[in-house]
Amino acid sequence: xxxxxxxxxxxxxxxxxxxxxxxxxxxxxxxxxxxxxxxxxxxxxxxxxxxxxxxxxxxxxxxxxxxxxxxxxxxxxxxxxxxxxxxxxxxxxxxxxxxxxxxxxxxxxxxxxxxxxxxxxxxxxxxxxxxxxxxxxxxxxxxxxxxxxxxxxxxxxxxxxxxxxxxxxxxxxxxxxxxxxxxxxxxxxxxxxxxxxxxxxxxxxxxxxxxxxxxxxxxxxxxxxxxxxxxxxxxxxxxxxxxxxxxxxxxxxxxxxxxxxxxxxxxxxxxxxxxxxxxxxxxxxxxxxxxxxxxxxxxxxxxxxxxxxxxxxxxxxxxxxxxxxxxxxxxxxxxxxxxxxxxxxxxxxxxxxxxxxxxxxxxxxxxxxxxxxxxxxxxxxxxxxxxxxxxxxxxxxxxxxxxxxxxxxxxxxxxxxxxxxxxxxxxxxxxxxxxxxxxxxxxxxxxxxxxxxxxxxxxxxxx
Amino acid sequence: xxxxxxxxxxxxxxxxxxxxxxxxxxxxxxxxxxxxxxxxxxxxxxxxxxxxxxxxxxxxxxxxxxxxxxxxxxxxxxxxxxxxxxxxxxxxxxxxxxxxxxxxxxxxxxxxxxxxxxxxxxxxxxxxxxxxxxxxxxxxxxxxxxxxxxxxxxxxxxxxxxxxxxxxxxxxxxxxxxxxxxxxxxxxxxxxxxxxxxxxxxxxxxxxxxxxxxxxxxxxxxxxxxxxxxxxxxxxxxxxxxxxxxxxxxxxxxxxxxxxxxxxxxxxxxxxxxxxxxxxxxxxxxxxxxxxxxxxxxxxxxxxxxxxxxxxxxxxxxxxxxxxxxxxxxxxxxxxxxxxxxxxxxxxxxxxxxxxxxxxxxxxxxxxxxxxxxxxxxxxxxxxxxxxxxxxxxxxxxxxxxxxxxxxxxxxxxxxxxxxxxxxxxxxxxxxxxxxxxxxxxxxxxx
Numbered sequence: 001x002x003x004x005x006x007x008x009x010x011x012x013x014x015x016x017x018x019x020x021x022x023x024x025x026x027x028x029x030x031x032x033x034x035x036x037x038x039x040x041x042x043x044x045x046x047x048x049x050x051x052x053x054x055x056x057x058x059x060x061x062x063x064x065x066x067x068x069x070x071x072x073x074x075x076x077x078x079x080x081x082x083x084x085x086x087x088x089x090x091x092x093x094x095x096x097x098x099x100x101x102x103x104x105x106x107x108x109x110x111x112x113x114x115x116x117x118x119x120x121x122x123x124x125x126x127x128x129x130x131x132x133x134x135x136x137x138x139x140x141x142x143x144x145x146x147x148x149x150x151x152x153x154x155x156x157x158x159x160x161x162x163x164x165x166x167x168x169x170x171x172x173x174x175x176x177x178x179x180x181x182x183x184x185x186x187x188x189x190x191x192x193x194x195x196x197x198x199x200x201x202x203x204x205x206x207x208x209x210x211x212x213x214x215x216x217x218x219x220x221x222x223x224x225x226x227x228x229x230x231x232x233x234x235x236x237x238x239x240x241x242x243x244x245x246x247x248x249x250x251x252x253x254x255x256x257x258x259x260x261x262x263x264x265x266x267x268x269x270x271x272x273x274x275x276x277x278x279x280x281x282x283x284x285x286x287x288x289x290x291x292x293x294x295x296x297x298x299x300x301x302x303x304x305x306x307x308x309x310x311x312x313x314x315x316x317x318x319x320x321x322x323x324x325x326x327x328x329x330x331x332x333x334x335x336x337x338x339x340x341x342x343x344x345x346x347x348x349x350x351x352x353x354x355x356x357x358x359x360x361x362x363x364x365x366x367x368x369x370x371x372x373x374x375x376x377x378x379x380x381x382x383x384x385x386x387x388x389x390x391x392x393x394x395x396x397x398x399x400x401x402x403x404x405x406x407x408x409x410x411x412x413x414x415x416x417x418x419x420x421x422x423x424x425x426x427x428x429x430x431x432x433x434x435x436x437x438x439x440x441x442x443x444x445x446x447x448x449x450x451x452x453x454x455x456x457x458x459x460x461x462x463x
Numbered sequence: 464x465x466x467x468x469x470x471x472x473x474x475x476x477x478x479x480x481x482x483x484x485x486x487x488x489x490x491x492x493x494x495x496x497x498x499x500x501x502x503x504x505x506x507x508x509x510x511x512x513x514x515x516x517x518x519x520x521x522x523x524x525x526x527x528x529x530x531x532x533x534x535x536x537x538x539x540x541x542x543x544x545x546x547x548x549x550x551x552x553x554x555x556x557x558x559x560x561x562x563x564x565x566x567x568x569x570x571x572x573x574x575x576x577x578x579x580x581x582x583x584x585x586x587x588x589x590x591x592x593x594x595x596x597x598x599x600x601x602x603x604x605x606x607x608x609x610x611x612x613x614x615x616x617x618x619x620x621x622x623x624x625x626x627x628x629x630x631x632x633x634x635x636x637x638x639x640x641x642x643x644x645x646x647x648x649x650x651x652x653x654x655x656x657x658x659x660x661x662x663x664x665x666x667x668x669x670x671x672x673x674x675x676x677x678x679x680x681x682x683x684x685x686x687x688x689x690x691x692x693x694x695x696x697x698x699x700x701x702x703x704x705x706x707x708x709x710x711x712x713x714x715x716x717x718x719x720x721x722x723x724x725x726x727x728x729x730x731x732x733x734x735x736x737x738x739x740x741x742x743x744x745x746x747x748x749x750x751x752x753x754x755x756x757x758x759x760x761x762x763x764x765x766x767x768x769x770x771x772x773x774x775x776x777x778x779x780x781x782x783x784x785x786x787x788x789x790x791x792x793x794x795x796x797x798x799x800x801x802x803x804x805x806x807x808x809x810x811x812x813x814x815x816x817x818x819x820x821x822x823x824x825x826x827x828x829x830x831x832x833x834x835x836x837x838x839x840x841x842x843x844x845x846x847x848x849x850x851x852x853x854x855x856x857x858x859x860x861x862x863x864x865x866x867x868x869x870x871x872x873x874x875x876x877x878x879x880x881x882x883x884x885x886x887x888x889x890x891x892x893x894x895x896x897x898x899x900x901x902x903x904x905x906x907x908x909x910x
Binding site for chain 1: 561692
């Protein structure tokens with residue numbers, strides 16, 4: 001058995017096979033399947049945007065699990081009447097019915113019991129799926145072998161997809177696109193400000209019902225492709241991935257649709273080429289890769305971009321602190337015009353040194369042999385910063401009733417982000433307080449707290 | 464041993480015991496999931512332990528090895544970490560973050576299972592889904608005295624021992640960390656401030672959930688663990704507001720669900736004439752749903768029936784008080800010849816009004832004088848209180864809140880039914896003899 005892990009029982013596909021599959025030349029059936037899954041991915045991506053916005057991702061999970069009892073019940077009923085129970089549309093109608101019932105039940109549970117959303121969804125999900133499993137065991141004993149296909153709806157079986165099914169998926173995608181297009185403004189409003197929408201008279205329950213109804217439709221149609229357990233993945237992951245790339249709804253919809261389509265496309269091709277790689281799982285994993293890439297690399301909201309932005313901010317703040325620190329040293333000690341390098345480096349971190357060189361490069365600091373001093377530009381910037389810092393301190397003392405010894409920390413952080421118009425507001429506010437008049441008199445207000453002691457605690461560059 | 468008893472014990476005993484153990488273990492820890500509004504984390508974990516289990520199975524090559532638990536614990540912690548990361552750094556809402564993480568992990572698990580099947584390794588996808596509790600067969604020795612011998616006990620299915628062990632672990636965990644769990648569930652900030660890391664407790668709790676899920680996997684399968692995690696606690700929630708009581712009640716319900724579910728699946732079909740039984744995990748989760756439905760309906764105070772009855776009683780009381788007030792106001796303007804039906808319509812009409820009249824007459828506070836209704840002395844006392852309260856409110860709303868005179872009646876109409884004596888007393892302005900309401904009507908004295 002242990003050898004089973006290491007022996008590789010299949011051969012990787014050749015490049016020619018791969019290329020053929022990619023360009024849809026691997027045979028009619030393969031084309032049909034790829035088309036079907038691509039359309040399903042598009043529809044799911046499109047719908048998923050709104051589901052994400054309305055925060056109904058896990059309701060969709062419950063919906064897809066609740067398909068099972070209806071599916072099996074439809075089979076049993078058909079069987080009971082003497083049919084083989086294999087009519088796809090009949091089975092899917094049953095699935096849709098029980099799925100919609102689940103939506104209703106979730107609302108009922110929230111309304112009439114002490115359970116909140118999450119518990120209601122969990123209960124409906126598990127009990128309905130359990131009912132489905134129970135019914136499946138009944139089907140197993142009642143029919144004789146006809147029920148084998150039912151399990152395929154749980155895990156999916158793309159190989160059985162017909163051209164007709166792909167057409168249905170196309171139709172559903174189009175339908176979903178039209179409905180969502182018409183309702184997008186209302187859905188958007190409800191997603192972002194439900195109370196306002198209610199005030200405006202928008203029928204929120206109806207809109208939600210439309211959204212969930214479309215979800216049921218797409219889920220039921222997708223049961224064959226990816227199975228009901230993984231439908232949730234297609235509905236949530238492309239939309240979540242798209243979220244990283246934009247703040248605008250219209251663009252997010254298109255990106256999400258694109259991600260879904262790509263997942264369906266690449267997933268089904270990979271699954272067809274590699275034996276015993278079930279299509280549903282591969283499609284989901286492809287979308288997972290897209291999600292990971294978006295998570296890492298998206299500009300602005302991606303993780304790497306955020307780290308970079310973080311770091312840049314720290315650089316700016318540290319540079320500001322160095323300038324102001326030096327300025328305050330010169331204030332404290334009137335003879336001081338330059339600062340010895342070794343004095344600086346004794347307490348400086350690596351970041352501080354980098355920032356010192358950055359300041360030099362920006363022309364705010366000048367290096368003379370073994371000491372450095374502020375240039376005019378540097379002095380101007382330092383004065384501006386110190387002024388911001390001290391105005392803020394005055395503001396905290398006179399308007400927030402803080403003690404003079406408690407204002408330094410806050411001002412340390414705020415001084416970097418005070419824009420000129422905010423400074424103007426500060427000046428106006430301080431002008432109204434008599435005790436603050438002295439602060440406004442000079443170019444750089446005096447410090448409300450002693451500077452010297454602080455310096456010895458914290459080193460030269462952190463004021 | 465008797466034939467039927469032997470069959471019962473060999474086929475039914477251990478599945479029943481296993482079912483009860485699953486229900487009790489999951490139900491126990493599910494109390495805290497319900498409390499923290501993390502029911503769906505149970506769902507997420509039960510999906511995402513699958514790759515961990517498959518990996519462990521491939522390494523250990525047996526279904527009941529301790530390596531499976533390690534795989535599960537790792538998967539559980541990993542899920543929690545990933546969900547937190549996606550939620551925080553990706554700035555997605557909690558549900559979407561869970562959906563992303565668990566569906567990717569589950570897809571991975573399915574893929575691994577298919578690949579394992581390709582290499583002729585025996586792990587059945589269906590087993591993962593709904594367990595194989597029915598296979599816990601055990602052939603007991605005929606002589607009862609033999610039951611406690613080690614040889615016999617070693618033949619008891621492994622799954623039962625695993626469940627027992629997990630139950631003890633969970634019970635100990637809850638006993639030891641009860642204070643921290645409770646505090647972090649109700650007030651995470653205070654918990655942190657007091658020095659107990661709420662975050663660590665969260666991770667610990669999720670690890671325990673993962674262990675429960677895995678122990679239960681091979682009995683009831685993945686999806687149905689969720690039912691066992693939530694339903695017992697959810698049922699208990701409707702009967703009490705106190706956490707300790709809720710936990711104890713959830714254990715009772717858990718046993719009931721397991722036993723009832725087993726009976727439903729194993730014995731009911733035969734009673735109904737079907738030769739085969741129903742999947743036990745399926746029937747247990749259906750029973751869980753039925754129990755929950757029952758609790759929602761019949762729980763005293765919080766159940767639907769109780770609330771409907773309380774609502775009826777309330778409406779009746781309000782209608783009755785309205786009747787007294789109405790008749791008093793008729794007396795004030797000396798109109799004693801209003802038809803009964805008109806009066807009933809005046810206090811809202813319908814079945815409630817008729818019942819209110821019945822009650823009032825039964826108490827002897829309202830009598831028929833000829834064709835018309837009249838207040839007795841007792842009734843008039845109550846009426847005066849109601850009208851007094853009503854007009855005091857109108858006065859208050861007009862003078863203190865500045866409401867115009869045509870906006871006073873409706874709020875006063877509502878408030879009069881909720882005013883205690885203390886509040887009514889506070890509404891009376893200092894040092895005034897005969898007062899008038901803003902419409903000019905006199906405010907009756909207090910009797």
